[in-house]
Amino acid sequence: MKLIKQKCAVAIASALLISTALSVPAYAQESNAEKSQSMDELWGDSAIDKAKHANAERGEWFAQDKYSMFIHWGLFSIPAGEWQGKTYYGISEWLMSGRVADIPKQEYKELAAQFNPTEFDAKAIVQLAVDAGMKNIVITAKHHEGFAMYHSKSSTYDIEDASPYKRDPLKELADACAEAGIGLGFYYSQMQDWYEQGSASIPWSSEKQEGDFTEYFERKVIPQVTELLSEYGPIRTVWFDTPGDMTKEQSQQLVDLTRRLQPKTMINSRIGNGVGDFSTLGDHSLSLVNHPGLWETIDTTNNSWGDAWYDKNWKSGTEILHRLISTVARGGNYMLNIGPKGNGKVPEMAAKGLLRAGEWLRHSGETIYGAEGSPWGRAQAWGDITVKGNKLYLHVFDWPENNQIHLAGLKNQISSARILNSEEPGLIDGLFGENSSEVTFDKNDNGFTSFTLAMEKPDVLVPVIVVELQGKPEIDKTIGIDPSITTTLNSVFASCDGCVKKEIRWMQKFGDWNYANNLLRWTDGAKGEWEVDVAESGDYFIEVEYSADDVVDYSEWVFSFNGEILMMQALDTGERKNSKRMGGGKTLYRYRTDEVGVVSLKQGKQSITVTPKGKVVGGGINLRAIHLTPIVE
Structure with a gap:
């Protein structure tokens, strides 16, 4: 038999979960940083449901542009993840931190005397962003290290006063952005400033802290943000980071300052x-x-935000597009980072991926810029969908072998469907061959719409089918089980x-953050459940993706597919509580995907459930997803 496997990397967690075996921790122990705040504490109250969204006028460009460049560049770009002959794996811009190399202030500040980025070319970077299809650039004006990457009048710890470079790269970038007609924004670390704190290991709240946050805030933060908003022309975004335990009054003070100096500027x-x-x-x-x-x-072209000498995990143009499209399809914007080297040069492989994606955006950008999220509210087995008015843009990540894709729950009648950027057939096509752009469609009795393509996969990174509807999309959001390609049922779509x-x-x-939605903390008799709509009756190969520790090892789990049962005995996946890598007694999760069997599914709507067998130990497995692959004889 033949299994039609989904090739999309989004669901393949195991590839993301292989770690390098090290004889010693890759960064300094958590204890080196006294009473360090967790990243949740540092990011502060910035949850998605707490932001006060911009008014329509101020946010108009944000809703339209969708795709921007992030630049992390600073003193940290010189050591690029290495200090005194030792490599510290992770994000290089945190090298000074007590969580990483724990570098004393006096040693770290000596980097400024070495900083002479003669290969920095503002116009070339802006042109890269333009050619990549990006509409804005946000660059680090001051990261947590405290070093200003522009000529600041509020501190001499800046690139023009403290380095041999004696130029203001942010002014050069502002001029280049204005000339090219793209937006400019500044990243500014408002709470963390390891230079002013005297050490990255001594938080403002520490009893050992000799400085005062409020004094620093008034002396340095307010003046520097004022400089950035007053001396560099129109600013699209002030991108703040890690507010920690700043008061609401202090956050509002920065908002009021921004509104006064640049009323149209957006704040994250x-x-x-x-x-x-x-x-x-x-992140x-x-x-x-x-x-x-x-x-x-926000994402990176490799893994680290700042340049890291060892980090060669570059994203291809195809992967960049998949991540951009998927974000826009969820209703969001995508900002992708590059980390220039200490000499100012952009890594060649970072630029290569961006430019490949930019080629696609030149002919298919209408599916991204100004587009809205998918009314299905999730990805499809074969790709993802963006919307403009009554047009659906079906982005096909995994081109089907039978040249047919299936879409569940579309209630509208369809006026037309075609491959994007394909014209009507010319004389030669009409006389001697079929129209290669033709997409035929059928509204099936099972509630699915099938699109049949009259051509092999187009020679583009991501083919797009444009579907024009009669009216705005009307959708039944029940998850469809595809008859041709693997469908992933992620836990975020289950009830519990x-x-x-x-x-x-x-x-x-x-x-280097990883994320997973799970069903977890199971109790005896608990049940997770997905409502699905099976397109075609047939046999399906079932795989289960989960994480478990040695306590949960050997536990049994019952998966029911409309009454047909499959059993799974959980294995210890290597999940470890109190992991050295995580610090602070936190858990390092490791996922595996187990093959659990074959079931026969009937066409139509039904439920898929999972329950623990017997008494739950250790909270049970962390269930990430179930994968269903149709079997073709």
Whole structure:
């Protein structure tokens, strides 16, 4: 028999969960940083449902642009993840931190005397963003290290006063952005400033702290934000980070300052205390569900934000597009980071992926810019969907072998369907061959719409089918089980009785965040359940993706497919509580995917359930997803 496997990398967690075996921790122990705040505490009250979204006029460009460039560049770009001959794996811009190399202030500040980025070319970076299809650039004006990457009058710890470079790269970037007609924004770390704190290991709240946050806030933060909003022309975004335990009054003071100096400037939710214009998800977080309002995902072209000499895990143009499309399809914006080297040069492989994606956006950008999220509220087995008015854009990530894709729950009648950027057939096509852009469609009695393609996969990174509807989309959101390709039932779409549905996150390396939605904390007799709509009766191969520790090892789980039962005995996947890698007694999660059997499913709507067998131990498995693959003889 032949299994038609889904090739999309989104569901393959195991590839993301292989860690490098090290004889010693890759970064300094948590104890080196006295009473360190967790990242949840540092990010502060910036949850997506707490942001005060911008008014329509101020947020108009944000809703239209969808795709921006992030730049992390600073003193940290010089060591690039290495200190005194030792490599610290993780995000390089945190190298000074007590969580990583724990570098004393006096040693770290010596990097400024070495900082002479003669290969920095503002016009070339802006042109890269333009060619990549990005509409804005946000660059680090001051990261947590405290070093200003512009000529600041409020501190001599800046690139023009403290380095041999003697230029203002942010001014050069502002001029280049204005000339190219794209937006500019500044990243500013408002609470963490390890230089002013005297050490990255001594928080403002520490009894050992000799400085005072309020004094620093008034002396440095307010003046520097004023400089950035006064001396560099129109600013699209002030992108704040890690507000920690700043008061609401302090967050509002920065908002009021921004409104006074640049009324149209947008502020992200990491200003803290729920006073931002738009929400920023956690680092590297790709949402599986749609969110209301204005929000963004921030991501990197490799793993680290700042340049890291060892990090060669570059995203291809195809992967960049998949992540961009999926974010826009969830209703969000995508901001993708590059980390220039200490000499100012953009890594070649980062640029290569961006430019490949940019080629696609030149001919298919209408599916991204100004588009709305998918009315289905989730990805499809074969790809994802964006919307403009009565047009659906079906982005096909995994081109089917039989040239047919299936869409569940579309109630509208269809006026037309075609491959994007394919014209009407010319004379030669009409005389000697069929129209290669033709897409035929059938509204089936089973509630699915089938699209049949009259051509092999187009020679583009992501083919798009444009479907014009009669009226705005009307959708039955029941998850469809595809008859041709693997369908993944993620736990975020399940109901849960006697268990908890929750997103968890963990770090493989410091700052390298991974996310997973789970059904967890099971109690005796609990049940997780998905409502699905099976397109075609047939046999389906079932796999279960989960994480478990040695306590949960050997536990049994019952999966019911409309009455047909499959059993799974859980294995210890290597999940570890109190992991050294996580610090602070937190858990390092490791997922595996087990093959559990074959079931015969009948066409139509039905439920799929999972329950623990017998008494639950250790809270049970962390169930991430069930994968259903149709079997073709």
